[in-house]
Amino acid sequence: MAVSTVYTTHSLNSSCSISSPTRTQLGSHQRQVVFYRSSSCRGRSSRGRSVSVITCSTDTVVIGLAADSGCGKSTFMRRLTSVFGGAAEPPKGGNPDSNTLISDMTTVICLDDYHSLDRYGRKEKGVTALDPRANNFDLMYEQVKALKEGKAVDKPIYNHVTGLLDPPELIQPPKILVIEGLHPMFDARVRELLDFSIYLDISNEVKFAWKIQRDMAERGHSLESIKASIEARKPDFDAFIDPQKQYADAVIEVLPTQLIPDDNEGKVLRVKLVMKEGVKHFSPVYLFDEGSTISWIPCGRKLTCSYPGIKFAYGPDSYFSHEVSVLEMDGQFDRLDELIYVESHLSNLSTKFYGEVTQQMLKHADFPGSNNGTGLFQTIVGLKIRDLYEQIVASKAAVPVEATKA
Numbered sequence: 001m002a003v004s005t006v007y008t009t010h011s012l013n014s015s016c017s018i019s020s021p022t023r024t025q026l027g028s029h030q031r032q033v034v035f036y037r038s039s040s041c042r043g044r045s046s047r048g049r050s051v052s053v054i055t056c057s058t059d060t061v062v063i064g065l066a067a068d069s070g071c072g073k074s075t076f077m078r079r080l081t082s083v084f085g086g087a088a089e090p091p092k093g094g095n096p097d098s099n100t101l102i103s104d105m106t107t108v109i110c111l112d113d114y115h116s117l118d119r120y121g122r123k124e125k126g127v128t129a130l131d132p133r134a135n136n137f138d139l140m141y142e143q144v145k146a147l148k149e150g151k152a153v154d155k156p157i158y159n160h161v162t163g164l165l166d167p168p169e170l171i172q173p174p175k176i177l178v179i180e181g182l183h184p185m186f187d188a189r190v191r192e193l194l195d196f197s198i199y200l201d202i203s204n205e206v207k208f209a210w211k212i213q214r215d216m217a218e219r220g221h222s223l224e225s226i227k228a229s230i231e232a233r234k235p236d237f238d239a240f241i242d243p244q245k246q247y248a249d250a251v252i253e254v255l256p257t258q259l260i261p262d263d264n265e266g267k268v269l270r271v272k273l274v275m276k277e278g279v280k281h282f283s284p285v286y287l288f289d290e291g292s293t294i295s296w297i298p299c300g301r302k303l304t305c306s307y308p309g310i311k312f313a314y315g316p317d318s319y320f321s322h323e324v325s326v327l328e329m330d331g332q333f334d335r336l337d338e339l340i341y342v343e344s345h346l347s348n349l350s351t352k353f354y355g356e357v358t359q360q361m362l363k364h365a366d367f368p369g370s371n372n373g374t375g376l377f378q379t380i381v382g383l384k385i386r387d388l389y390e391q392i393v394a395s396k397a398a399v400p401v402e403a404t405k406a
């Protein structure tokens with residue numbers, strides 16, 4: 001039997017350490033790799049068999065998703081957690097009004113839970129929930145930092161039913177923590193903790209159409225009250241939410257179509273995926289040829305398109321002085337299974353098998369935006385996040401390790 005001696009000189013967390021070298025008896029082709037983490041770091045030694053094992057996982061990877069209310073964050077989260085497999089559910093046995101969603105790999109926390117003023121407090125002080133004064137960024141920073149370091153936290157809950165702050169819930173550090181809400185990139189300290197960030201940039205026209213669809217049809221609000229709420233939020237949205245897009249690694253921009261002159265129905269959408277260049281563990285998706293400028297109408301023999309058709313565009317650009325690649329889709333799919341034709345012309349998708357994007361889209365065909373660029377680009381970003389996570393884990397596992405054979 002080979003005896004492999006593993007030396008590790010790197011520690012991800014000062015509260016978790018191991019005396020090196022660790023002498024381990026292994027099978028002829030096995031090697032013990034040692035990871036560190038404070039909370040899930042379990043040491044085990046089996047006397048007599050001279051086996052010593054430390055099983056730890058890497059630190060939590062933190063993803064930020066910013067958008068205004070009603071802009072598709074929950075839909076995006078459902079697509080993202082599906083890429084990692086397993087259903088995302090609220091904490092078992094906890095507050096039924098919890099905003100948290102937990103799956104095997106991911107925990108999604110909603111930053112509304114860091115409102116420092118409840119609905120009544122905001123009304124009294126005349127501030128909106130978008131105003132930084134209505135949010136506790138110190139606590140947000142402390143708790144996201146703690147989770148990233150592998151420590152559990154007692155996170156407050158903002159109850160959207162009552163408008164009050166409920167007693168806190170215990171959040172354990174997950175493999176992937178997603179912080180979604182109004183301000184994930186507002187506070188520089190929180191921003192620094194993010195391994196990847198996304199901004200959903202929904203144009204006013206489209207936001208209005210979605211709000212009407214949801215709040216009138218599903219929540220019984222009047223058209224006037226929806227208009228008034230959008231207008232009341234606009235100054236704070238412009239001041240505090242919108243500027244965060246300059247920090248995002250990926251932006252999904254949703255605009256009215258350019259395929260129908262003067263369209264005001266807002267059903268057909270033009271969607272842009274803006275991808276920052278030079279982001280660690282993230283390489284942008286491209287169409288046909290990386291770095292070229294492409295315009296592509298895929299309709300014809302292999303893609304069924306009814307009016308007004310589909311148009312793709314791809315190319316380099318600049319976004320808030322950052323070099324970016326932009327992939328754009330205007331129009332909508334008639335037949336989702338034919339998306340495979342488009343997928344086969346896209347590269348750097350970080351799929352695990354041919355057709356994975358199409359498979360994901362078909363799996364969630366009933367989600368809003370599945371027939372257009374919103375669903376397609378959300379799915380692609382989900383796959384890129386999975387890839388980013390795997391790269392981070394691999395890079396942390398590849399700590400200086402020496403193995404010798406006896």
Ligand SMILES: Nc1ncnc2c1ncn2[C@@H]1O[C@H](COP(=O)(O)OP(=O)(O)OP(=O)(O)O)[C@@H](O)[C@H]1O
Pocket residue numbers: 067068069070071072073074075076210211213214368369370374375
């Ligand atoms: N891609 C899309 N295409 C069409 N409609 C959409 C799309 N995404 C979201 N919507 C509409 O917007 C509504 C809000 O979506 P969702 O619940 O995902 O947003 P949210 O940002 O999580 O909202 P909130 O913060 O208010 O909970 C949906 O009910 C749907 O009507």
Ligand SMILES: O=C(CO)[C@H](O)[C@H](O)COP(=O)(O)O
Pocket residue numbers: 068069112119129130159160161163182
């Ligand atoms: O912008 C929002 C984020 O989702 C909400 O309006 C904010 O959290 C306040 O919630 P509520 O309207 O339930 O009092």
